[in-house]
Amino acid sequence: MKKTNNNKNNLSSIDGEVISQKNEFFEFIRFQGLLWLSLLILIIVLGLSLAIGRYRVPFENTFRIVFSNIFTMEANWDSIQEAVVMNLRLPRTIAAIIIGSALALSGATYQSIFKNPMVSPDLLGVSSGASVGAATAILLGQGSTMIQLSAFAGGLIAVAITVMIPRLIRNQSTIVLVLSGIVIGSLMSSIMSILKFVADTDTQLAEITYWMMGSFAKVSFKTMLPVLPTIFIPMIIILLFRYRLNVLSLGDNEAKSLGINLKTTRGIFILSSTLITASSVCLSGTIGWVGLVIPHTARMIIGSDNKKMLPIAMIFGGIFMLLIDILCRTLTSAELMLGILTGVIGAPFFIFILFKQRRQVN
DSSP: OHHHHHHHHHHHHHHHHHHHHHHHHHHHHHHHHHHHHHHHHHHHHHHHHHHOSSSOOOHHHHHHHHHHTTSOOOOOSOHHHHHIIIIIIHHHHHHHHHHHHHHHHHHHHHHHHTTOTTOOTTTTSHHHHHHHHHHHHHHTTOOHHHHHHHHHHHHHHHHHHHHHHHHHTTOOOHHHHHHHHHHHHHHHHHHHHHHHHHSOTTTHHHHHHHHHHOOSTTOOHHHHGGGHHHHHHHHHHHHHTHHHHHHHTTOHHHHHHTTOOHHHHHHHHHHHHHHHHHHHHHHHOOOOSHHHHHHHHHHHHHOSOHHHHHHHHHHHHHHHHHHHHHHHHHSSSSOOOHHHHHHHHHHHHHHHHHHHHHHHHO
16 A cells, blocks of 8 residues: 555656646747747837838838948938938937836836835936936036936936935835835935026926936937946846846845845845936936836736746837837827827826736736
């Protein structure tokens, strides 16, 4: 009888391992299929972004124009089409993909660190600080380069103050850090109101408002290149160590038991996400909802495993930002600001996501 029971237990164990391996295989196939499908959609939307606008370019010509600068091709397009694609649309298209992916990655990282799906990349005041920095540079009559640098510095300073408050009161819990971010964000908003009040209503106020609403209209390769290292390097760091986000999301006690240095690991992720958000804001202005809605969408489709969710969220963020930019350029005769459409589309979509998750839970 004992041998029979042992045999049954062994067979049950083997069956469990086989089922587990099959589930892992199907999950891997599902992830790969979604990944490549998302990349295909991203390429299609990229081509649409290069083709659609006030001056229409045939879709099939857009990629030929781009690749003609790398490979030798017979030109069946005119010089105006090439100038529009290469000088006007390609820089803003690449910027939209990078910033959409960056904000989605930053938002997903914050949500995992703080174990809260309602968290966005500007939780610690980085966007508010960047806005104050940019507005200060505008009031001082600085050019676009100094505005970018001031926005970047303002975002970092705001987060540095936020992180410093828990240390000063000797309570470095997550709740205190979040409350510090809310306080600093409110303070920066108040300072922003003062700067708007003293700004010249005919010139400076309009420029500050325009910058805060977000746009890719003034983005060029010249303004983009200096910012790319502070976006790509932190993104690579997060992606390389994204498995640690899974451990952090389990809770502090579980993470400590697995040998994770909470202070160092959390600090690296917060610093990387802050650099990503500050760099994105200084390049395109304040863009809301991307870092909140896109990670939710990716998590609903692929699950909460950050090793799979983060790459999908990045691709979704690029697609979403490209679609928003296309709509901004084509809906009206005057180009709309990014912040208008991200709010109009993002808020109802987020409510839909919450409603669907509620139904699934019930």
